[in-house]
Amino acid sequence: MTRADRSAGQPEPPEARSPVRLRLRLDLSGQRRIGPGKIDLLEAIADTGSISAAGRAMGMSYRRAWLLVSAMNAMFAEPVVMTAAGGTAGGGATLTPFGARLAAAFRRLEARTMAAAGEELGAFVPELLAEAE
């Protein structure tokens, strides 16, 4: 994934306009999860160079953004985000190559799943009622 792949600060998935939005979540052992929210955050850190700015762009508190990053860094033998010397609050943050590969792989999987969903479930979309009655 390169930064040019994404419109800055607007990590909206391409399927948002469809009547059906698909969410892919990976459940690891011990309540650990990776889903589109954490990947959105990684991409926002790549775009903004900062955990706090990434959190702001996604409408979440710095504390919540930091906790999500911390949880991801504790999942793998390699960190996904590195913070500059000087502390996490103001020194800037960047994806590691490992973190960038993880985010890109998740997005490729999402795109493949969306394509498969169109084939497998497209026939059901015309049967969808507009809203629960």
Place this chain on the structure above:
Amino acid sequence: MTRADRSAGQPEPPEARSPVRLRLRLDLSGQRRIGPGKIDLLEAIADTGSISAAGRAMGMSYRRAWLLVSAMNAMFAEPVVMTAAGGTAGGGATLTPFGARLAAAFRRLEARTMAAAGEELGAFVPELLAEAE
């Protein structure tokens, strides 16, 4: 999907043994969702012929199972489950052909997504730590 595809009363997905479990959820408009839990329930109804027995097999109350079925029936122009004349409590229930097609399509999508996940994310599995520290 035929009944023979599934071991009766044990709707355990094949990926349960892996360190990574994948969950696919479809978000429709108006808080309506279709995910593996609702599809498990449809398959349990197909297996048991009854909403209450299906709920029991899944460890949920009859009320919760009935609400989930009711929510699915309200999503589409066609029902996914039909109950026999005599009421929902004791008369038995069966998937409609539409409901059976929906469940089968969801499972095909899950299987395709699992295969894609193995390709896209398999390289990250050896990097997974055993547990949050």
